[in-house]
Amino acid sequence: MTTIPTGQTFNVAATFGVNAKPGLEVHGFADDAHPQIPVRQPYVFRPELLRDVLAYLHAANGDGLFLTGPTGSGKTSLICQIAARLNYPVQTVTCHGRLELNALIGQFVLINGSTRFVHGPLSVAARDGHLLILNESDLMDPSELAGLNDILEGQPLVIAENGGEVIQPHPQFRVFATGNTAGSGDRSGLYQGTLRQNLAFMDRFRVISVGYPDADTEKQVVLAAAPKLPLDIIDKMLRVAEDIRRLFLGSSEGEPELTLTMSTRTLVRWATLSLTFKGAPNVFEYALTQALTARAEPEQQEAIHRIAADIFGDYWQATP
Known part of the structure; x- marks a missing residue:
């Protein structure tokens, strides 16, 4: 028998550090000790993305929420850091081509010599009102994901393998999916293994696009992760990232000149590694090599290092 967690309301402006209407609140949970609440980390929330996720948490209306965008743009961290501040437990699954629906629902496991049914992340999330995050969902077999159609619409989850157990979805149960594509397959050739998803499954999702943050927001992200790094160094790192992304995306007239990019995640890694190896010779080059x-x-590699050296100038051989 599970205990239904006590609800609590949170002031949006104070909780997420954004400008919001006075008195605007969002529902969460009072218990902040649940082991599956994500670890709270410094985070800069983009207001438009925060608005869309909070609107979905407030009223799902039979939908899931699909977040699509390039690698390292912050799709999963956005959900997890919102959950961390609202004390929402999260069940996270990283999808792949061999993942089956039964692994999400549950399966019989041999424990101390006897076989017991162990509920999977989908069952636990639906029963207890957790968030279910299907990371890299476009890597999963679409015929398996289609098995989620009914519960996305609020229908009970029936577990035939466990004697026909019926789980009524908790009112706060929500399903998130992330992907580098929007379920229509990958035309760029950069995301190997992604699959075109079932139209009926995708039709049950709201879809929001999560791109890389603008320069000012990204600067705050890097500064929060590496507060001891000088601002002029962070500015130069941002310029390097901008040039790499431009060459990665290419133009309407020509093909991309790079086949990898500097995501926000990679940019943060570069900044933090520069502090980790502070005092080492050619620290920014050394950290960039490990980061990207x-x-x-x-x-x-030579082209990217040349871009960085040109932007950093004399700093390229210096220490932070």
């Missing part, structure tokens, strides 16, 4: 360019083709 060690996985680049030699010609592209």
